[in-house]
Structures are given as structure tokens and as C-alpha cells.
Amino acid sequence: MSLNKRASKSEFKDGKGIIEKPCYFCNELFELGKLQQHLKDCGSILEQCPLRCGAWIQRKHRETHVKECPKKERNSQTFERSWSPQPPIHTWVPKADEGIARLEKEIDAIKLALAELASHRDLQSTEIENVRSKLILIEERTEHFISTLVAIRTTxxxxxxxxxxxxAQFKHDLANVQLALQEMQNEQLNTAMRLESATNQIVHEQNERELLEQALTHHDNRIRAVNKLEDVIEYLRQTVEEERERNTESRAVLEAExxxxxxxxxxxxxxxxLREQLQTASTSDRPAIDRLAILEVATADARAEAAEHAAKMDIVLRDMRALTKSYHKLRSELADFQTRVSFDKYETSSDNGHYIWRIDNFLARMKDAKENNTVLSSSHFRTSKFGYTLKAEVHLNGIGRWKGRHxxxxxxxxxxxxxxLLEWPCDISVNIVxxxxxxxxxxxxxIVKTLQVRRRSAATRHDYDDDEEDLSKSTEGLDKTVVQLKRQYIFFPHTSLDKLEYIKNDVMFLEFIVNK
Incomplete structure (x- = not known):
């Protein structure tokens, strides 16, 4: 503890904050790292005389002492042997001088042993001091190491x-950067999607515009073609009428001729x-002969004129046959053209077998149906894109026995x-909702009901497919074929319309679903 206190009291700091400690032997100040090296070479440390004279001298005076040591001439073995004191032998000495001499020798031996013990003690004390100095250095190093370790640990x-x-800040910043990057990517994706949608919309609008322009051009061309065809038809009609009139006049003239x-x-x-009678007669009346000659000339002229009229009649008949053939050919071509135009004019509201029909102004239409038996017809719709073409018809006031109630x-x-291109005969099941x-x-x-639609072929009509003219006729005859009507029509009672909201805002909806 005293060494620690002494060491702690002997610490000094210079202006730079470096800790310095004094040497235990020469009292000079050294840094902690240089003090141990100084102790190895310090000249003030006490050491025993190497000649065992019993003296303790400093390192810096060791060589001088060795030169002047009184034990230099003695044998080194005398110093190396260990002294073991012998107990005094109390013998009777006959002579006083010999006893004194022996006592002196024993005293010298005792002194020598005491000197050796003192030298050993001094050596041990020196070693103890060295150990103390080393302990101080170790404590200083330990304190320095601990302080350094504490500083390092604190650091x-x-x-x-x-x-x-x-x-943590980096993770937070990285998360913010990732969120910002994700938002930027989402914004870029949204921008790209909006740009793509805008581009697609522009392309779609351009395509629609081109299609509309093509449709308008095609429609204008068809209108011009139809107008031209109507002009041609009108011209042909006028020509045919004129030819008919001329043929009628020619026929009348020819008949008269x-x-x-x-x-x-x-x-x-x-x-x-008469000529034969005259020839057989025996009369020689000259005026009768002249009259006969005149009649023969008139007869020849009449025959020539009749032959000419017959030739003209044959030519007119041939022209009439050719005109009739041309007329029938034009009529067939006109019918084909009208069929193509009617197919081109088809605007199907649906081509997937699913169609919803909106009937507006229900009350006014119901009143009209009660007064005039009006039939409502829907737009055309197909069972598929290239399938059968269908059309719905509704009698709001009913027909036959169901008139006024369904x-x-x-x-x-x-x-x-x-x-x-389709299969015939066909049998289609349609759900009407x-x-x-x-x-x-x-x-x-x-309310869902099912109807079977049948047809034998594309060229012939089914027995159930009535003409449009038959729809305007009286429905009294339909009462006789109730079973047939049940196959052709489905019925919704008028009483069910008031129970739920089948008629709302004067609008009714009918849905048609073709069963595959």
C-alpha cells in the first residue's frame, strides 16, 4: 500500500498531459514507457562488490571500487565457500599466545561470516527493492493498461x-429511399400505363375514325349505287312502259292489218x-274481165302488204321476247342487289346469344296495342358471331284467348x-326473362320462361313462322290452334306486372338468352 501511495504521489504531468514518474534511485523524471528501460541502465542502483568484500557500491562506481578493493589479491575461492560457524571448542590452552591467536582467528571467521550474512542481507534487500520497483512498474503499467482499456472500452x-x-439512421434512410424509389417506380408505372392507355385510346380513336370514314365512304358509295340503281330501274320501268305502249300500239296495228x-x-x-265462174261462163263481157284484172292486181298488192306486215310482226315478237328476257334478268339482278344491301344493312345489337331489350314508354305502347293491336319488334341479334339471326316480337295486349290478359x-x-353455312333444320332453345x-x-x-324456335331450312319457312301480313289480320283463327300458340309464344300475365317492379319509370326490360 505504501508503494502504491508513494507511486501515486510521485506522478507528474507536463504541459502536454503526458504522465511522468521519477526514478526510485536517481530521482530523474521519465515517461512510463521509458522508465523500465532506464532501470536497466541506471547508474545509481546499489550492487554488491563482485569480490565479496562486503561493500555495496553504485553501478557507476563499480569499476573504480574493483580496482581499489582490499580483497582483490585474495583467492576467489575463499569468498565463494559458505561459512558455517563452528561451536567454540572450550579446550584448555596451555599457552596464552596460542589461545589469543586462535581466538583472533575465530573472531575473524565470525566477522567474515557476519560480513557474508550482511552482504546476503544487503543483496536480498536490493533484490527486494528491485522487486518493489518492478511491482511499482507493474502497478503503473496495470493502471495505465486499465485506464487505456477503460478509455478503449469507452471509445x-x-x-x-x-x-x-x-x-438505425441508415436503415431509416434506406427505408425512406426504398419507399421513395417504390413510389417513383409506381408513378413511372402509372405514367407508362396512362401513356399506353392514352396511346391505345388515340390509336383506337384513329381506327374508329378510319372505320367511320370507310363506313361513311362505303355508305355514300352504296347510296350513290342505290340512287344509280333506282335511276336505272326507273329508266328501265319507263323504257318497259314505253315498249309496252309501243308494243300495244303495234299489236293493235298488226291486229288491224x-x-x-x-x-x-x-x-x-x-x-x-268468181274467176273460175267467169272462166267457165261462156259470156264475153269485156267490163267484167277488166274488173277481174283490177281485182287480181289489188289482191296481189294486198298479199304483198300482208307478207310485209307478217315479217314486221315476227321482228316485233322477237324484240318482245328479247325485252322480256332482259326485263326478267334485270329483276333478278335487282333482287340479288337488294338482298345484298339488306344483309349489309343488318345492325345486330348482339352476336353472342345474349340480348337485353329495353321497352320505353310502356303505358303509351300498351294503349296503342289495345287500340290498334300493335306488334313491337326488337333489333336483330345472333346466336353467335356467324350464327343464326333472331328477332323478338311482343304483343303487349296479347293475342287470341290471351288478348287483354297477358x-x-x-x-x-x-x-x-x-x-x-349453318346446319338445317335447326332447333334453338331461348330463355326469355x-x-x-x-x-x-x-x-x-x-320471371324466366323457355321457348323452342324451329325452322326446317334457310330457304323455307317453318309452319309456325307466319308472314307479317298475317300479324295484322284478326286473331280469331288462332283460338283454334291453342297448342300451336303455346309452342310459338310465352305469356306474362298483366296481373303480375303490378306485384313487383317489372315496370319502373315507364320502362320494361326483356332478356333473351340462347341456350347452347
Whole structure:
């Protein structure tokens, strides 16, 4: 403890903050790292005389002492042997001088042993002092090491704390950067999608514009072609009418000429008979002969004129036959053209077998149906893109026995542009749905009924497919074929329309679903 206190009291600091300690032997100040090296070479440290004279001298005076040591001439073995004191032998000495001499020798031996013990003690004390100095150095180093370790630990803790804070801040910044990058990527993706959608919309609008322009051009061309065709048809009609009038006049003239020719032939026959009678007669009346010659000349002229009229009649008949053929050919071409135009004008509202028909102004249409038996017809729709063409018809006031009590609905197969490619006869099942219109669609109570639509071929009509002219006729005859009507029509009672919201805002919806 005293060494520690002494060491702690002997510490000094210079102006730079470096800790310095004095040497235990020469009292000079040294840094902690240089003090140990100084102790190895310090000249003030006491050491025993190497000649064992019993003296303790400083290192810096050792060589001088060795030169002047009184034990230099003695044998070194005398100093190396260990002294073991012998107990005094109390013998009787006959002579006083010999006893004194022996006592002196024993005293010298005792002194020598004491000197050796003192030298050993001094050596041990020196070693103890060296150990103390080493302990002081070790304590100083330990304190320095502990202080350094504490400083390093504090520095490491501070650095770890800074590293932790920096790591947390870096993670936070990295998360913010990732969020910003993700938002930027999302914004870029949204921008790209908006740009792509805008581009697609522009392309779609351009395509629609081109299609509309093409459709308008095609429509204008068709209108011009139809106008030209109508002009041609009108011209042909006028030409045919004029030809008919001329043919009628020519026929009347020819008939009159034929009558004259027949009359002339009768006259010729009569003249021939008269000539024969005159030739057989024996009279020689000159005026009768002249009259006969005149009649023969007139008969020849009449025959020539009749032959000429017959030739003209043959030519007119040939022209009439050619005009008739041309007229029938033009009529067939006109019918084909009208068929193509009607197919081109088809605007199907649906081509997937699913069609919803919105009927507006229901009350006004119902009143019209009650007064005039009006039939409502829907737009055309197909069972598929290239399938059968259908059309729905509705009698709001019903027909036959159900008139005034039911809504009657049917679906008809119409002539379509793809009929030659389809299978015939056909049998199609169609679900007809009267749509309920509640505020909550999940609570809707739709009425669903099924209708079978049949047709033998594309060229012939089914027995159930009546002409449009028959629809305007009286429905009294339909009462006789109730079974047939049940196959053609489905019925919705008028009483069911008031129970739920089948008619809402004066609008009714009918849905048609073709069963595959």
C-alpha cells in the first residue's frame, strides 16, 4: 500500500498531459514507457562488490571500487565457500599466545561470516527493492493498461453507440429511399400505363375514325349505287312502259292489218271463185274481165302488204321476247342487289346469344296495342358471331284467348347472311326473362320462361313462322290452334306486372338468352 501511495504521489504531468514518474534511485523524471528501460541502465542502483568484500557500491562506481578493493589479491575461492560457524571448542590452552591467536582467528571467521550474512542481507534487500520497483512498474503499467482499456472500452462503446445510431439512421434512410424509389417506380408505372392507355385510346380513336370514314365512304358509295340503281330501274320501268305502249300500239296495228289481210284473203278467195265462174261462163263481157284484172292486181298488192306486215310482226315478237328476257334478268339482278344491301344493312345489337331489350314508354305502347293491336319488334341479334339471326316480337295486349290478359312474346328466325353455312333444320332453345327492377338487385324476382324456335331450312319457312301480313289480320283463327300458340309464344300475365317492379319509370326490360 505504501508503494502504491508513494507511486501515486510521485506522478507528474507536463504541459502536454503526458504522465511522468521519477526514478526510485536517481530521482530523474521519465515517461512510463521509458522508465523500465532506464532501470536497466541506471547508474545509481546499489550492487554488491563482485569480490565479496562486503561493500555495496553504485553501478557507476563499480569499476573504480574493483580496482581499489582490499580483497582483490585474495583467492576467489575463499569468498565463494559458505561459512558455517563452528561451536567454540572450550579446550584448555596451555599457552596464552596460542589461545589469543586462535581466538583472533575465530573472531575473524565470525566477522567474515557476519560480513557474508550482511552482504546476503544487503543483496536480498536490493533484490527486494528491485522487486518493489518492478511491482511499482507493474502497478503503473496495470493502471495505465486499465485506464487505456477503460478509455478503449469507452471509445468502443461510443463507437458502437454511434454505429448503432448510424445503422438505425441508415436503415431509416434506406427505408425512406426504398419507399421513395417504390413510389417513383409506381408513378413511372402509372405514367407508362396512362401513356399506353392514352396511346391505345388515340390509336383506337384513329381506327374508329378510319372505320367511320370507310363506313361513311362505303355508305355514300352504296347510296350513290342505290340512287344509280333506282335511276336505272326507273329508266328501265319507263323504257318497259314505253315498249309496252309501243308494243300495244303495234299489236293493235298488226291486229288491224291481220284483220285486213284476212279480209283481203277472203276477198281473194271470193275473186278466185268468181274467176273460175267467169272462166267457165261462156259470156264475153269485156267490163267484167277488166274488173277481174283490177281485182287480181289489188289482191296481189294486198298479199304483198300482208307478207310485209307478217315479217314486221315476227321482228316485233322477237324484240318482245328479247325485252322480256332482259326485263326478267334485270329483276333478278335487282333482287340479288337488294338482298345484298339488306344483309349489309343488318345492325345486330348482339352476336353472342345474349340480348337485353329495353321497352320505353310502356303505358303509351300498351294503349296503342289495345287500340290498334300493335306488334313491337326488337333489333336483330345472333346466336353467335356467324350464327343464326333472331328477332323478338311482343304483343303487349296479347293475342287470341290471351288478348287483354297477358303479354305475349315470341322469337323468330330471320334470314341471315350466314344461313348457307349453318346446319338445317335447326332447333334453338331461348330463355326469355322478364326483369325485376328493385333497388337491391339481390332481391330481384325475375320471371324466366323457355321457348323452342324451329325452322326446317334457310330457304323455307317453318309452319309456325307466319308472314307479317298475317300479324295484322284478326286473331280469331288462332283460338283454334291453342297448342300451336303455346309452342310459338310465352305469356306474362298483366296481373303480375303490378306485384313487383317489372315496370319502373315507364320502362320494361326483356332478356333473351340462347341456350347452347
Amino acid at each position: 468502443v462503446d461510443d463507437e458502437a453507440e454511434r454505429t448503432t445510431d448510424f445503422t 291481220l284483220i285486213e289481210a284476212r279480209r283481203s284473203s277472203q276477198q281473194l278467195a271470193h275473186l278466185s271463185a 303479354i305475349t312474346c315470341t322469337v323468330r328466325l330471320m334470314a341471315g347472311p350466314y344461313d348457307p 322478364l326483369k325485376d327492377q328493385p333497388a337491391n338487385r339481390k332481391q330481384a324476382m325475375d
